[in-house]
Amino acid sequence: MKILVTGSNGLVGSYVVQQLLDAGHTVFASSRMPDLSAFDGRPGYRFVQMDFTDPYALDAAFEAIQPEVVVHGGAMSKPDDCEKDQAEAYKINTVGTVQLLLNAAAHRSFFVFLSTDFIFNGQGGMHTENDPAGPLSYYGRTKLEAEEAVREYEYPWAIVRTVFVYGKPLYGRDCFVTMISKKIRNREAYRVVNDQERTPTYAGDLAKGIAAIIEKKATGIFHLCGEDQLSPYGMATRVAAYLGLDAPLLEPVTTASLNALARRPLKSGLDISRAKQVLGYAPVSFREGLEKTLGG
Ligand SMILES: NC(=O)c1ccc[n+]([C@@H]2O[C@H](COP(=O)([O-])OP(=O)(O)OC[C@H]3O[C@@H](n4cnc5c(N)ncnc54)[C@H](OP(=O)(O)O)[C@@H]3O)[C@@H](O)[C@H]2O)c1
Known part of the structure; x- marks a missing residue:
């Protein structure tokens, strides 16, 4: 299939592109900046540099590609950045998605959208797909x-x-786990939140889940994440244990003490029962995810 993937330079997009190439699809990877990947030259790989908030660029890209599937992972993904520049966040995350939908409709593409646990208020935890939303942040x-x-x-x-x-x-580009592993190895002091609970997601699992959605043409809302419920501090201590190092300079702190611009849900893990049942989604444990992230 011909698949357009936005946000290909990002953590999620890079894994999605790799997974879809491995599955034999023709992948049009797209980002605002030049291609960061090493996929150039792989059969089925093309790169399209485009700002998806530019309707003319989008129009031209869709005309040229005629994608059967769009995986829209591009976003302004840092909550504090969105809080600081709300106009830009709205333009990229909301208007950009609408513009992609308009173009996708002209080609009847299957549209897969990457969203977040941050649409919930974090009071209920382990949310199912039908739980009411109540975002705390912009x-x-x-x-x-x-x-x-x-x-x-x-x-x-x-x-x-x-x-x-x-x-x-x-x-x-570092993710939290690789960043924190460097802090621990370098014995740097670091404050890590201990009162937010998450279900951290190994990027390879997420990419496999998205590939399964495409293969099965599965529609509706899917929660795709890990099953272990951990705070960021809990994750950091497991990284230290995995490395076999003490981490005396990691300091557990409360969300309130960090004074971050964007409010964050405290208990926002997602229930993955539907994905298991419909997609056969089977995420690795956090320990196995650490092995894949930090090992070899
Ligand atoms: N990472 C997480 O923990 C997490 C959790 C929940 C949900 N999500 C969602 O998953 C998706 C991917 O997240 P991520 O962590 O991979 O994000 P990321 O690393 O910040 O990457 C975002 C990507 O979006 C692209 N982009 C941003 N604005 C663009 C624009 N106007 N035009 C074209 N491309 C644009 C960026 O391109 P350039 O780099 O070339 O500028 C980059 O490739 C997002 O929708 C996010 O909301 C992520």
């Missing part, structure tokens, strides 16, 4: 409004909500 609001637009799409669509993604960086 990031969460822009993603929820984009979800609402996707739900209005007249052709098949899927919304994939994921949580705290980690994995060996394919293009050199």
Whole structure:
């Protein structure tokens, strides 16, 4: 299949592109900046540099590609950045998604949208797909409004909500796990939140889940994340244990003490029962994810 993947330079997009190439698809990877990947030259790989908030660029790309599937992973993904520049966050996360949907509709593409646990308020935890949303941050609001637009799409669509993604960086950008492993190895002091609970997601699992959605043409909302419930501090101590190192300079702190710009849900893990049942989704444990991220 011909698949357009936005956000290909990002952590999630890079794993999705790799997974879809491995499955034999023709992948049009797209980002705003030049290609960071090492996929150039692989059969089926093309790169399209494009700002998806530019309607003319989008129009030209869709005309040229005629994608059967769009995986929309591009986003302004840092909650504090979104809080600081709300106009830009709305333009990229909400309006950009609507513009992609309009173009996708002209080609009747299957539309797969990457969303987040931050659409929930974090009071319930282990949310199912049908739980009511209640974003605490501007990031969460822009993603929820984009979800609402996707739900209005007249052709098949899927919304994939994921949580705290980690994995060996394919293009050199650190994720939380690799960043914290460097702090521990270098014996640097670091404050890590201990009162937020997440279900961290190994990027390879997420990419496999998205590939399964495409293969099965599975529609509706899917929660794709890990099953272990951990705080970021809990993750950091497991990284230290995996490395066999003491981490006396990691300091557990409360969310309130960090004074971050964006409010974050405290208990936002997602229930993956539907993905297991419909997609055969089977994520690795956090321990296995650490092995894949930090091992070899
Ligand atoms: N990572 C997580 O823990 C997590 C958790 C929940 C949900 N998600 C969702 O998963 C998706 C991917 O997240 P990620 O962590 O991989 O994000 P990321 O590493 O920040 O990457 C975002 C990507 O979006 C691209 N992009 C941003 N604005 C663009 C624009 N106007 N035009 C074209 N490309 C643009 C960036 O391109 P350039 O780099 O070339 O500028 C980059 O490739 C997002 O939708 C995010 O909301 C992520």
